[in-house]
Amino acid sequence: MTTPTMAVKVLRAPRVRRGNISFNLSLAVLAVMTLAAVFAPLIAPYDPDAVDFAAIYSGPTPAHWLGTDALGRDTLSRMIFGARTALLGPLLVVVSSTIVGILLGLLAGWRGGWIDSVLGRIFDVIFAFPALLIAIMAVALFGKGLVAPVIAMSIAYAPFVARLTRTLVASERSRPYVAAYRVQGFSGGWIALRRVLPNVTPIVGAQSTLNFGYVLAELAALSFLGLGVQAPTADWGAMINEAQAGLMGGYFLPAIVPAMAVVIVVVAVNVIGEELSDRIGGGIPA
Amino acid sequence: MTLLDISRYTLDLPDGTRLLDGVSLSVAAGETVGLVGESGSGKSLTARSVIGLQPRGATTTGSVRLDGREVLGAPVGDLLTLRRSSAGMVFQDPRAGINPVRTIGDHLTETLRLVERRSAADAEARAIELLRAVRLPRPEDHLRQYPHELSGGMLQRVMIAGALTSSPRLLICDEPTTALDVTTQAEIIAVLGEQRATRGMGMLFITHDLNLAASICGRVYVMNAGRIEEEGDARQVFRDPQAPYTRRLVAATPTIAVAQPAAAGTAADATTDVAADAAPAPHPPVDTAPHVDLSPPVDLMLDVRSLSKTYRMHGKPPVHAVVDATIEIARGGALAVVGESGSGKSTLARMIVGLEAADAGDILVDGAARTGVPRSRAERLAHSRSVQMVFQDPYLSLDPRIPAGRAIEDALRLHSTLSTRDARTRVLDLLEQVGLGERHAPARPRTLSGGQRQRVAIARALAIEPDVLVMDEATSALDVSVQAQVLDLVARIRRERGLTVLFISHDLAVVRRVCEQTVVMRNGEIVERGATAALLEQPQHPYTRLLLDSVPRPDWDLDALAAIDRTEGIPA
Numbered sequence: 037m038t039t040p041t042m043a044v045k046v047l048r049a050p051r052v053r054r055g056n057i058s059f060n061l062s063l064a065v066l067a068v069m070t071l072a073a074v075f076a077p078l079i080a081p082y083d084p085d086a087v088d089f090a091a092i093y094s095g096p097t098p099a100h101w102l103g104t105d106a107l108g109r110d111t112l113s114r115m116i117f118g119a120r121t122a123l124l125g126p127l128l129v130v131v132s133s134t135i136v137g138i139l140l141g142l143l144a145g146w147r148g149g150w151i152d153s154v155l156g157r158i159f160d161v162i163f164a165f166p167a168l169l170i171a172i173m174a175v176a177l178f179g180k181g182l183v184a185p186v187i188a189m190s191i192a193y194a195p196f197v198a199r200l201t202r203t204l205v206a207s208e209r210s211r212p213y214v215a216a217y218r219v220q221g222f223s224g225g226w227i228a229l230r231r232v233l234p235n236v237t238p239i240v241g242a243q244s245t246l247n248f249g250y251v252l253a254e255l256a257a258l259s260f261l262g263l264g265v266q267a268p269t270a271d272w273g274a275m276i277n278e279a280q281a282g283l284m285g286g287y288f289l290p291a292i293v294p295a296m297a298v299v300i301v302v303v304a305v306n307v308i309g310e311e312l313s314d315r316i317g318g319g320i321p322a
Numbered sequence: 323m324t325l326l327d328i329s330r331y332t333l334d335l336p337d338g339t340r341l342l343d344g345v346s347l348s349v350a351a352g353e354t355v356g357l358v359g360e361s362g363s364g365k366s367l368t369a370r371s372v373i374g375l376q377p378r379g380a381t382t383t384g385s386v387r388l389d390g391r392e393v394l395g396a397p398v399g400d401l402l403t404l405r406r407s408s409a410g411m412v413f414q415d416p417r418a419g420i421n422p423v424r425t426i427g428d429h430l431t432e433t434l435r436l437v438e439r440r441s442a443a444d445a446e447a448r449a450i451e452l453l454r455a456v457r458l459p460r461p462e463d464h465l466r467q468y469p470h471e472l473s474g475g476m477l478q479r480v481m482i483a484g485a486l487t488s489s490p491r492l493l494i495c496d497e498p499t500t501a502l503d504v505t506t507q508a509e510i511i512a513v514l515g516e517q518r519a520t521r522g523m524g525m526l527f528i529t530h531d532l533n534l535a536a537s538i539c540g541r542v543y544v545m546n547a548g549r550i551e552e553e554g555d556a557r558q559v560f561r562d563p564q565a566p567y568t569r570r571l572v573a574a575t576p577t578i579a580v581a582q583p584a585a586a587g588t589a590a591d592a593t594t595d596v597a598a599d600a601a602p603a604p605h606p607p608v609d610t611a612p613h614v615d616l617s618p619p620v621d622l623m624l625d626v627r628s629l630s631k632t633y634r635m636h637g638k639p640p641v642h643a644v645v646d647a648t649i650e651i652a653r654g655g656a657l658a659v660v661g662e663s664g665s666g667k668s669t670l671a672r673m674i675v676g677l678e679a680a681d682a683g684d685i686l687v688d689g690a691a692r693t694g695v696p697r698s699r700a701e702r703l704a705h706s707r708s709v710q711m712v713f714q715d716p717y718l719s720l721d722p723r724i725p726a727g728r729a730i731e732d733a734l735r736l737h738s739t740l741s742t743r744d745a746r747t748r749v750l751d752l753l754e755q756v757g758l759g760e761r762h763a764p765a766r767p768r769t770l771s772g773g774q775r776q777r778v779a780i781a782r783a784l785a786i787e788p789d790v791l792v793m794d795e796a797t798s799a800l801d802v803s804v805q806a807q808v809l810d811l812v813a814r815i816r817r818e819r820g821l822t823v824l825f826i827s828h829d830l831a832v833v834r835r836v837c838e839q840t841v842v843m844r845n846g847e848i849v850e851r852g853a854t855a856a857l858l859e860q861p862q863h864p865y866t867r868l869l870l871d872s873v874p875r876p877d878w879d880l881d882a883l884a885a886i887d888r889t890e891g892i893p894a
Contacts, residue, residue, distance in 0.1 A: 211718055212713045212714075212715065212718040212719040213718060213719050213720055213721045213722075215677055215713070215719075216711070216713060216719045216720070216779070216782075217721075218676075218677060219675045219676070219677065219706060219709075219710060219711045220706050220710070220732075220733045220736065220782070220786060221702045221703045221705065221706030221707075221736055221737065221786070222702075222732075222736060223699065223702065231721055231723075231724070234723060235721070235722070235723055
């Protein structure tokens, strides 16, 4: 009775997939960025911190493809090294917020009742604060650097993951296969952790990749404000900050290069995330 | 004059799959034509093609002429005209086909106002007239109601009224009663028949139910795998099928006719044997327990005493799902619980398997108390060894991620201390018992057919070696031929293992094949109980009679049915 007939299935069949080109292109971009970050010392033409007063604000030249900044440091090299913190931060945030969020969401969705209500209100409170604000607070309390903002961002993003997980688990809980496990004599904890959790993880995971881009932009903003990674370590946000002075003098390149890097990676990650959640989760909006 | 004429119609998907292969079919004005087939036979696709609803990108050859005009390749404008004037369609699930946030009045008057440019008052008057025509009790009130306020049967009448607004010359009904209870089905069929007669419409009636087709159609076409297998006079096809496929289908279709010997099919033989063997003797042939035949004449396996369950929701009157239900099944016996949706039969099953707690009453399985939801590990395991359940929809009751063999192995290892190798051997053994093989063990549910999935579910239940097997509508989601196979399987397992079965169903014909004893439930109460054959031949309670009269048969008398409907006044 509830089984769709063939006609319905045919009419419901997904349309021919579009956007494969942009998906593959995004994967390539991300792969190149990751490789650049991992092998930065081998690829970068210069030491990112090497000061060269002979070549201050040099435009694009054969020696410096993307020019130099106010201290004569090679922009390309700094961008390549900057990719390390730029990618590492969001990666840590996405992984930790996904783990914490899935566990809390599973607890809320599976147990329901007062646990669900209490966790739900706690999430609401965290939602009320912008992630950036929580990160700034963490920096004020624990000092500048990468660690405090990453922990703060993980806390700020966990409720997004938890809320999605909770909804998925709650709907999964009422499905007959869960009742079938119960009738067979399996314990609730076993069903939740060993059977329901693996069934919802792919969907949640695909959604979480979308967070990567947001976190990257926000961490860059934080170091632009001087609260993130500290000088002289190369970082995209910090580079934009340092290049501000040059903008007045008409030297755009040192600011535009890291800014473009942020935009390109964020767009690439979002394309990948959306495609993944389309393929795995049937396009549940974040 | 021919209203619909489909000739050598072939439909291919862009990937080359041929869904329809040389379908030819015709419907004349005033005629009811049945299109019968199992799921995937292409019957719905054929019907949808008539109003130009082909799948995207499909290539078609042949012709589909409606009211003298070609539908295939017709421009969108012409299709709209055809849909507005020539053909109306009634779909299977009325709740899915109506906008839940708009009133019934909106739904019905929309076409009249926008297409026929009638004034609001005029459209409303016409809508009331239509609602009266489909015999809804209070047409004026219904116009202001929302879909959720109406029952499935009432909503299907609204959908029929909606299809009739444009006074179509051809009415296409795509399984219009499949989602409905059998008594509601009878009412809907009566309404459809009446409208067809008064309007002189042609009707193309699509169904999987051969009994239903034979009872209301003049001619039928039997479809299988995109081809027409047989066509001809409905009763002729039903009584004396020519094509091998139709013969198999007729043999597999359960019937409630008691006197008539089982149709000349292999499928029916095995099951009738069981019923015949078990009915006269108090004990079934296989009975391993040595009897101390002193006090209890019958050895009760399942003993449910005065079980009750009431659901209380905020701001609503309490729902008495099960009221004082008492059932007994002897060791190795099979009892059917028959009832329509909302009769409480599923709640009864869920209490017995420990998914829900009872408000009052006791459940004993083989003398051990099994009332309530088990809490501790020991309770859980004991309960599940007492009772196992096979669920209605095998598409949902198997974990989509877990391969068939693994699902059975999990259940085995929870209840025993078998080594991995022994467990694997046992899994293959169980798979073979339900008619599957080694190659099905690594298969995920998605790659198995409905019947195969239900076999896996049965094997999984048997792995635990329960005392009682509860089957909750376990065959109602399956095609008739698959259903027959699964029923045969259950009969064989009963013979071989002496398994005690509680069989929950809405389908009296299926029950007749499986169970010696039957109870009939209505609104949470057991209204009649007895031996299945006796109950079907001489029903005592008026509700049982109504149920029996509502089951479509080739010699179905619609007028008598309508008379019963009116005198009994069964409330919704």
